[in-house]
Amino acid sequence: MATGVKSILDCIGVGSGGEKSVLFHLFGFFRGRVPPEPDTTLTAEVSLLRLINDLQARHIHVNVIRTGFDTLSAADLDEAFEKLDYGIYRIRNIYQQTNLGVGRIEHYFIDAADANGRDDIGSEDEAEALWDEWTVPGNAIDTFVVRNISNDDFIGLSPVGGNCDKDGKDDGLLGGEIGRGFEGYSRTFAHEIGHFLGLPHTHGDDCPTGNAARNNLMAQTRCVDSTRDGVLLTNGQGGDMRDHCSVRGGC
Numbered sequence: 001m002a003t004g005v006k007s008i009l010d011c012i013g014v015g016s017g018g019e020k021s022v023l024f025h026l027f028g029f030f031r032g033r034v035p036p037e038p039d040t041t042l043t044a045e046v047s048l049l050r051l052i053n054d055l056q057a058r059h060i061h062v063n064v065i066r067t068g069f070d071t072l073s074a075a076d077l078d079e080a081f082e083k084l085d086y087g088i089y090r091i092r093n094i095y096q097q098t099n100l101g102v103g104r105i106e107h108y109f110i111d112a113a114d115a116n117g118r119d120d121i122g123s124e125d126e127a128e129a130l131w132d133e134w135t136v137p138g139n140a141i142d143t144f145v146v147r148n149i150s151n152d153d154f155i156g157l158s159p160v161g162g163n164c165d166k167d168g169k170d171d172g173l174l175g176g177e178i179g180r181g182f183e184g185y186s187r188t189f190a191h192e193i194g195h196f197l198g199l200p201h202t203h204g205d206d207c208p209t210g211n212a213a214r215n216n217l218m219a220q221t222r223c224v225d226s227t228r229d230g231v232l233l234t235n236g237q238g239g240d241m242r243d244h245c246s247v248r249g250g251c
Contacts, residue, residue: 002052002251003052023046028107029089030084034046034085038183044086044089051101054102055101056251060102060247060248061138063107065108065136066080067109067119069109070111071112072147083186086182087176090231094233097232097233098234103248118130118146121150121174128157131174137166140246141172141173143189144172145176145177149177155184156173156174158174159196162246173192175193176189183226187231199218199241212232215231216233216234217232218237
């Protein structure tokens, strides 16, 4: 069982040789620091001990693939990186409630010129084409974050029960657009990865009436009382996610 930073880094496939940053290589923060809480009455904190405990249990790896960010202004780009890190911070806390850890986070990018217009997603077909055309080899979930989604029908998109075969049709997902607010973006990021791990929406066309169901992570965003607090997961949902083919055994 891995119990220290070196053994955890080796276990999740980062490797412990050379200089390593705990916040970048282990926690996965692109900027190498803990992102601030958008709610200024709160303080974002991370725990190395809790992360090690999480990775000793079943966990997933995630590839964050930012698409078209090179067209953002310097100020917007700085905020975009802050949102990316906040989404990573939040998903660890959200999934931890069902004993599913988040392991290796790797960052990739597709320039707007190479994205064939898919940095601005206008339809579900375009979203599916994005993850069909691009992939990162390996055992992590390809999660694309785009500059913009110009379709009011969805704010993210994922197959329910994604394909672990990187040559398969449903081998990636659209984790949202970076122009949304911090809480809205981070909830969508966690919600869509939940779909990939096998979780459907918790309701049909009508929003659920019960508090817990309405504020479940897998309720659509239009149904929740709060994008920050509407992230509940049940033990049953946790069991379903842990059974997905992308979930790794404990370190």
